[in-house]
Amino acid sequence: MKKNDPYEALRYREFNLFLLMRFAMVFAWSMQFVIIEWEVYSLTKDPLSLGIIGLMEIIPAVGMALFAGHVVDQKEKKSLLVKCILAFSVVSLGLFLITVPSITKDLSLQTILYVVYGLVFLGGLVRAFISPTIFSLLSLVVPKKAYPNASTWSSSIWQMAAMFGPAIAGFAISLIGVHWSMCLVLGFSLFALLVLTKIERKPIMNPKIGEPIFQSLAEGVKFVFKNKTILGAISLDMIAVLFGGAMALLPIFAQDILKVGSEGFGILRAAPAVGSIITMILSAYISLNRKAGMKLLTAIFMFGVCIIVFGLSTIFWVSVLAMFFSGVFDGVSVVIRNTILQLHTPDNMRGRVASVNSIFVGSSNELGAFESGLTAKLMGTVTAVVFGGTMTLITVAFTGIVSPSFRNLDLEKDVEALQNGD
Template sequence: MAPKKNDPYASLRFPEFNYYLVIRFAIVFALAMQFAIIEWKVYEISKDPFSLGLIGLSEVIPAVLLAPFAGHLVDKREKRGMLMKCIIAYVFISSGLFLLTWDRAVTGISKEWVLNLIYMLVFLGGIIRAFTSPANFTLLSLLVPRELYANASTWSSSAWQIGGVLGPALGGLFIHWFGVHWSMLIVVFMLFPPLFSIIKIAPKPVYYQARGEGFLDGLTKGMRFVWKTKVVLNAMALDMFAVLFGGAVAMLPAFATDVLHVGSFGYGLLRSAPAVGALVTMFILAHRPLVYKPGIKLLAAVFGFGLTIILFGLSKNFYLSIFALLISGSLDGISVIIRQTILQLKTPDDMRGRVASVSSMFVGSSNELGAFESGFMARAMGLVPSVVFGGCVTLGVVITTYVISPAMRKLDLKA
């Protein structure tokens, strides 16, 4: 039976999609908690904001370099099986990080080597992420009808944001209550529910057809598609530069410790505030889809995001900082929904893995590049000036996009 028109819960009526949401939530929850815990541990060891940037750089290098190959491979392989292998790999990597945060396991190892081993495991996580992102994106489109892509993208993004809320918040609380080591053990256990859920999803068909194309041609096809489809290109570029230069979240351990003086508990609240704002926005958008001038709304949301990052950088008050991050997440939620819907509606079935990999290179990796940029600028300019500078650059990017991109101003998301 066809789902009712404008039914905000339409995609949730497909059982396999609900298992997909469990996978989406649990992976993000575990990895977001892990990232928050590792950020705290690394800053605890080094006391250097630049070391926080190196965490992001360690993950982004393999994620970017392998993205074209990963997307090509995902398009050629069965997606459910690919995602299962990625989850298993994450279990092993998180177990390694668990050991590195255990004082008894690293007895006799210098702090420098502990840091290097953490960076190495984060690097391996970046390799896995190169395959996880396109597998996730492609699997979603195989679980619901095309007319529900926008609705499914909203719920998928909401599950991602719930994980993003609970992961860092509980990470900060668990550090406060149990310490870093036992908090990492919880991360390992949280990666097992996705394994159970992925088993409940049946293997899906592969739509990839080479049609006589060479290896290099197939590898770069996603890039060429994005370059020719200006709305997709502009949406990716806008989000990439906003996240790249507005990456204040990466510096939160330093802000919590040295500026706001709120400790691990306050760090958890700060870390979760953007995701809380995004989550509220996404639930609203599930009932009130963005169909009227979504391009203008996207530009306005990213512009507002830049303003909130500036406010956060200038704030010396914990509650004002929480408010700024909350609003930044709310505005970022709008851009995520619009961008994901554009990708789902505009991408051909046989190219979803490759286009998702390009998106990962543009947007997903900009989080880690933004962390590195923030760490580098914090060392060069100082912590607060670097964040304010990033917010100002974000405003400039939005203004430039508005001027040079009529396709973005005229964007229509109706399928």
Template sequence: MSASSTPTHDPYAALRIPDFRRLVSARICLTIATRIQGLVVGWQIFRLTNDPLALGLIGLAEAIPSISVSLYAGHVADSVRRKNIIVVTVAVLGLCALALALLASPAGLPLLSRQAFYTWPLYLVIFVSGIARGFLGPALFSFMPQLLPDRERLANAVTWNSTTYQAAAVLGPAIGGYLITWGVANSYMVAAVLLLVALGQFAAIASRPLPALEGEKPGLQESILSGLRFIWGNQLVLAALSLDLFAVLFGGAVALLPVFAVDILKVGAAGLGHLESAPAIGSVLMAALLTYFPLRRHAGRKLLWAVAGFGVATILFALSDSYELSLFLLFLTGAFDSVSVIVRSTLLHTFTPEHMKGRVSAVNNIFIGSSNEIGSFESGVAARLLGVVNSVVFGGFMTLGVVGLTAVLADKLRKLDMTPAKQEA
């Protein structure tokens, strides 16, 4: 190997690429802004309604449009320059943040007065942001590999992408919890400014042409359905996506954290920010650990044990009445979830052809991205029917059931080995 070549184990290989650094910086600002906005809107709606189901409806209001446009958005991401899609959708998200700030200002507060549908303007803005997010996800996923000069840096780029995302997810809720004390409208304005910064950084990245397509260009219907066929035809990827889908769908307690912060742990807005940040801290540290000790031998078994640990930590969190213990258990849920995120992302980037990454990412968005919001709705409904604590305990046990079922039915995932020799074979 010559002195000028990239070191095999260079932990900063991807970060040495200027456009990748811009992408990472933009995603940090984008993630912090959306996390601030998500926490603040949850706090605002719970204070307006005092109803856990209203928190679940936030997730549903974002998931429905995101799922509805996902397959078409994947087709667009493989048909239109991906940078253009990113710039437009981030601009829309910035306008949504400004709209929320206006609604929370003295001029907009009369719209949120207590009448028949007094929270509908907030849900409407969330609905629009869900459409934007549906188009943004596939474009971002498929644009990132185009910034890399070679596939040797792909695994390093995936790890940095995940680690910086989770680090931003730590900062967002923590900042949001303190910003609420400064005012809801001001909190939304901070999110809008961060989105503007992200927009500028995305705009500074050089545009890339679409990857070359082998054969004839498929029609719209064939293009939209090809992502589904690809996932369905790859049993390993399908099993990993399904495991993550149902674990997030049933096991997530994040949507109900405002209830735990206010009614159970009694720690207020600042405490809510720390509770929201705890899973992301666990994710960051686990991602950093996996950078030096990557999952290779028996990766499938380790993945199953990690998702099982996520379910157990969720159950114990629901039963805890100690703020410190609750923080630690949420930290564990994030650490265990990070294993699943990195394995799934690596499998998707490794097995998906470049010209199909937008469409496959769109299916991934339906499986995973929107399952967070649908899981929030499920949590809200379960909390209304079973009570907040019982609903989270139920979700944790359902997660354990999904792990057991996957271990029995998904033989390829259980035997997954990610050592380089096995992957090449």
């Protein structure tokens, strides 16, 4: 077997630019989402309003996902991503303006909320395109033999940005306020656009340019549902994120349960980041490919346990530890799932497969936010989090019992074949 090179993908200049661009973009997006969550809950003190934010993003993200995947497979990736980032910057500018005190002082609470929800909805439209575009561009900035290593580093950067964005948002709200925090988001999105201009345009890998849209969409969906490995990985992760996510309710825990304010909110958001980053950096040196199915099941099960502990805790440091270890186990899940997607997806279908993945997993963050907000409204915040964690445990146990092929999944041979050029 070829000796593992933990820095293989990093030896390619455009991949490093890709990582920098992806970090800035995900950092801006995740930071923006948390700032809006904080501001809306501060205005309304209603947990359902947090759920509505998630719902406003998931409706367009899911509704347009398959169409977006078709477009991505038909278009040049860099140019399409430039348009996506420009559109996101426009949304960020709108949210920046709606948080200007001199603008909002004469507006009713209802008007402010409608504008925020409308801008979040537009952001969901952009998200439908940006996720499959980034996934497809990754495979064009490194050779195939470097896919597994590139996937690990890309997942690490994504997780780092997705966790540190919200954490920095918490501290920024405390230090410079909501308005200037949104200005920081806009700055990061423009920086991502600048970095992207340094990457060359890429060839279109799809031999079926001009294929009828419904035929193209059907082919993409059929591929995912016929590939049991991909379907199992994204379905399992979807359930974990949908029911096990407590992130949307963190403003309530920080303000009303743990009573630690925006600084404590920032620490709680940072804790999973630290855990995820440690896991993902280690995964570049220690392969997770052997017995990947069992490792994925175990990681998501332990993630559910951490969510239950967090929900029951009334002690700040216990809550921080629970969030830290949820990040550790989530990091394992992300690396394995993204490796599966990179190894098992043909080049000409990456946009459509990534779009289906975004429906199952990416958008489940926002659907999970709505589920968390709704269940918190109906059964109380603590009960809602414990319920979600318990549902995650049940799902993992059920999957492990009824799907022995997934439980016994091993990616080692797939990686070896790719490295040997087979």
